[in-house]
Each structure stands twice: as C-alpha cells, then as structure tokens.
Amino acid sequence: MSTRTDTNASAVLAESFEGDLRRYLRGLGGLLVFLLVWWVGAMTTHPSYLVPGPLESVRAFLDLFATSTAITVPVLASRLVLPTGFAHLAQTLFHYVPGLLLGAGCGISLGLAMGWNGSLDDWLRPLVRVLRPVPPLAWVVFAIVWFGIHHTGAAFIVFVGAFWINFYGAYGGVEGVSSDLTDAASTLGVERDLSMLKLVALPSAAPQVLTGFRTSIGRCWMIVVGAELFGAPGVGYEIINASNNLAMATSVAYMFLISLAFLCMDVGFRLLEGRVLAWR
Numbered sequence: 001m002s003t004r005t006d007t008n009a010s011a012v013l014a015e016s017f018e019g020d021l022r023r024y025l026r027g028l029g030g031l032l033v034f035l036l037v038w039w040v041g042a043m044t045t046h047p048s049y050l051v052p053g054p055l056e057s058v059r060a061f062l063d064l065f066a067t068s069t070a071i072t073v074p075v076l077a078s079r080l081v082l083p084t085g086f087a088h089l090a091q092t093l094f095h096y097v098p099g100l101l102l103g104a105g106c107g108i109s110l111g112l113a114m115g116w117n118g119s120l121d122d123w124l125r126p127l128v129r130v131l132r133p134v135p136p137l138a139w140v141v142f143a144i145v146w147f148g149i150h151h152t153g154a155a156f157i158v159f160v161g162a163f164w165i166n167f168y169g170a171y172g173g174v175e176g177v178s179s180d181l182t183d184a185a186s187t188l189g190v191e192r193d194l195s196m197l198k199l200v201a202l203p204s205a206a207p208q209v210l211t212g213f214r215t216s217i218g219r220c221w222m223i224v225v226g227a228e229l230f231g232a233p234g235v236g237y238e239i240i241n242a243s244n245n246l247a248m249a250t251s252v253a254y255m256f257l258i259s260l261a262f263l264c265m266d267v268g269f270r271l272l273e274g275r276v277l278a279w280r
Contacts, residue, residue: 052249060249061085061256071233074151085257092234095151096224099158103220104213107163111170111209116201128167136161137226144230154224154232161223162216169212173205210273217269221262 035054042053052060064085071080071087074094082090114121114128136157147153228236235254242250 049246049248052252056249057252057256060247061253063250064253064257085253088233088235088238088254089257089261091151092224092228092236095155095227095232095234096158096220099155099224100162100216100220102155103159103162104166104216106159107166108170108209108213111167111172112174112202112205115171115174115205132164136164136223140227140230143227149231151232154227154234157227158220158224162220165216165219166209166212169215170205170209173208173212174201176205176208207277210276214266214269214273217265218262221258225258 039053042048042051042056045051065083067084068081069084069087071082071091072078073080080087080090110124114124139157139160140153143153143156147156224234225236225239228234229240231237235258239251239254242248242254
C-alpha cells in the first residue's frame with residue numbers, strides 16, 4: 001500500500017515538473033521571438049538611432065552604473081552618492097513609495113467602510129462616481145500648482161492612482177462577503193458591527209484587497225513615470241530627457257530599470273501574499 005502511494009506521489013511530482021518546464025520553455029521561446037523581432041526592426045530602421053537594438057540597449061543599461069550621481073534625500077536633506085541608475089531610481093522611489101502606501105491605506109480604509117456601512121455608501125457613492133473617471137494624470141496641473149514640480153507633486157499623482165485601485169478592491173471584497181458567513185458568526189455570538197467587520201468581513205475580503213494592492217504596485221509605476229515626464233526628478237524624467245537628446249538606447253535602458261524594479265516588488269509581494277493567505 002505504501003509503495004503504491006509513493007509511486008503515485010512520484011508520478012504527480014514528475015507531471016507537475018514537466019508542466020512547469022513546458023511553461024518556462026514557452027516563456028523563453030516567446031522572449032526569444034520578441035528579441036528577434038526587436039533586432040530585425042532595429043536593423044531595418046533608418047536612421048538607426050530611432051530604434052536601438054537589444055545589444056546597444058544592454059550596453060546603455062550597463063553604462064547607467066558606470067558613473068555616480070549625487071541626489072538629495074527628501075526630509076533628511078542629506079546628500080547621497082549612488083551609481084547613476086540607482087540614483088534616479090531612488091528619486092522615483094522617494095515619491096512612488098509614499099504615494100503608493102498613503103493611497104493604498106486611504107483607499108482600503110474608505111473601501112472597507114463604504115462596503116460595510118450602507119448609510120455611508122449612500123452618502124458617498126455619487127461623489128465616487130463623479131471623481132473616479134478622472135485619470136490620475138489629469139491632476140498633474142493641480143499637483144504643479146499646489147505642490148510644485150518635485151517629489152510631493154509626483155507623490156500626489158501616485159496617491160490618486162493607488163487610492164482608486166485599492167478602494168475598489170476593498171469595496172468589492174467587503175460587498176461580496178457571503179451572508180452565510182455573517183449569519184454563522186451571529187449564531188456564534190458575534191454581535192457588534194466592528195467585531196463582525198474584524199472577524200468575518202476582513203478575512204473574507206483579504207484576497208481581493210491584496211489583489212487590489214498588487215495591481216496598484218504595477219499601475220502606479222506607469223503613473224509615476226507619467227508624472228515625472230512633466231519635470232519631477234526620477235526615471236521618467238530621464239527617459240524623456242534622453243529621448244530629447246536622441247539617446248534612445250538610454251531611454252530603453254531606463255525602461256529596463258523600471259521593469260526590473262517592478263519585477264522585484266511584484267515577486268516580493270507575491271511571497272508575502274502567499275504567507276498571509278496560507279489558509280486558502
């Protein structure tokens with residue numbers, strides 16, 4: 001009996017490994033096809049600087065770390081010398097991280113409150129429907145007037161984007177809590193509204209809340225680069241600055257840098273999400 005069980009387990013593991021290997025090989029194949037199309041496009045484009053090839057872009061990426069740049073750390077007002085690529089990425093993070101965390105915190109809090117409290121939902125739903133369609137980048141002119149072209153203004157734009165993504169993640173998660181769960185909790189003695197929210201609604205909505213936050217991590221990278229195109233220091237500004245000087249390979253190199261930063265954050269959050277939702 002034990003031998004048969006071990007054989008079945010080995011077969012399942014082998015099948016799972018083969019499936020994963022096939023997926024990885026397909027992904028590698030897709031990447032190689034993309035690089036080939038990119039290389040052919042670069043070779044056939046004239047003038048050649050308009051579409052830098054993969055090798056030229058990789059060299060430009062490595063050049064980002066061949067020199068050093070001094071930046072000022074906000075609030076602390078201290079100088080920090082880093083490799084140029086890391087320096088400009090740090091400048092972006094100075095407004096990306098505060099905007100993301102504050103926007104997510106406010107969006108999740110309001111989403112939970114409106115999703116759980118029907119009266120509050122009735123009061124604020126019309127306002128939400130009016131403000132939600134406004135794109136985050138539409139607030140750039142107000143950010144410039146209110147905060148100036150610097151970290152605070154760019155952080156405000158990221159805040160707006162993160163707020164709505166996380167708001168709807170939390171709102172939909174709480175609104176979708178099964179009545180069977182709340183009825184069972186009431187039967188077991190959970191009577192206070194706050195206790196019901198804490199013990200039933202939050203755990204039930206957690207997967208959707210975390211999905212909303214993970215989505216905002218990627219979307220806010222797009223938003224922060226757009227915000228920096230108007231002059232805030234960071235990777236986005238360097239992309240447009242390089243393109244203005246026709247250094248297209250440098251622009252692509254900074255795009256690589258954004259992708260790597262996002263991948264690191266996404267992988268880290270997926271690991272955290274797996275631990276938080278281990279009960280699923």
